[in-house]
Amino acid sequence: MGIEECPEGEQCPIHHRYDSETVEVSTEWARIVTYVGDYVVVTDTNPFVLRGVFGQLLAREYTDRYDITVHEIGEGTLSSACNTGLELMRFHESHDDFSNIIDAHELVVEAVKQGWLVNQ
Ligand SMILES: [Zn+2]
Numbered sequence: 001m002g003i004e005e006c007p008e009g010e011q012c013p014i015h016h017r018y019d020s021e022t023v024e025v026s027t028e029w030a031r032i033v034t035y036v037g038d039y040v041v042v043t044d045t046n047p048f049v050l051r052g053v054f055g056q057l058l059a060r061e062y063t064d065r066y067d068i069t070v071h072e073i074g075e076g077t078l079s080s081a082c083n084t085g086l087e088l089m090r091f092h093e094s095h096d097d098f099s100n101i102i103d104a105h106e107l108v109v110e111a112v113k114q115g116w117l118v119n120q
Contacts, residue, residue, distance in 0.1 A: 014078045021102075028098040030066065032105045033078070036112045039090070040078055043068050043105040064094035066101060068108050070117055091117045 006015050013020035013033035023030045032043040046065050070091035073081035081088055095104060111117045 017077055023101060028065070030098070030101045032102070034105070034109050035073075036109060038072055038074050039112050040071050040073050041068065041105065041109045041112055042071065042078075043101060064096050066096065066098070066104075067092065067094045068105060070108065070112055 006012050008015070010016055011018055011020070013035075017035045018033075019035060020031070020033045022032070029045045030043055031045065032041075034041045044067050046067065068091075069089055071078065071081065071088040072090050073088060091108070093108075097104070108117065
């Protein structure tokens with residue numbers, strides 16, 4: 001989907017460097033996107049909302065419900081970086097603990113801020 005027809009407008013974490021946190025308790029669905037410098041941390045729920053954005057994730061088999069990934073996007077956005085066709089994923093972990101969804105995401109965000117997950 002192009003940026004012009006995106007229904008989320010400027011509050012879209014895919015087309016803009018906009019931090020977004022959506023957690024639906026009733027369905028245990030979550031999508032959390034946090035931009036940190038040259039990286040973006042994404043928590044997503046299987047099946048992936050971001051499937052169309054992360055072509056590289058399609059090739060893998062996931063069994064856990066939640067995935068946390070870190071992508072190197074430079075000064076761009078998820079959308080612009082994915083259009084480069086480069087391998088962007090720098091970190092991946094998954095879990096099944098909905099009650100821990102925000103803490104698990106924040107832990108990875110903090111690790112990126114500290115430089116622990118990148119430059120490996
Ligand atoms: Zn958008």
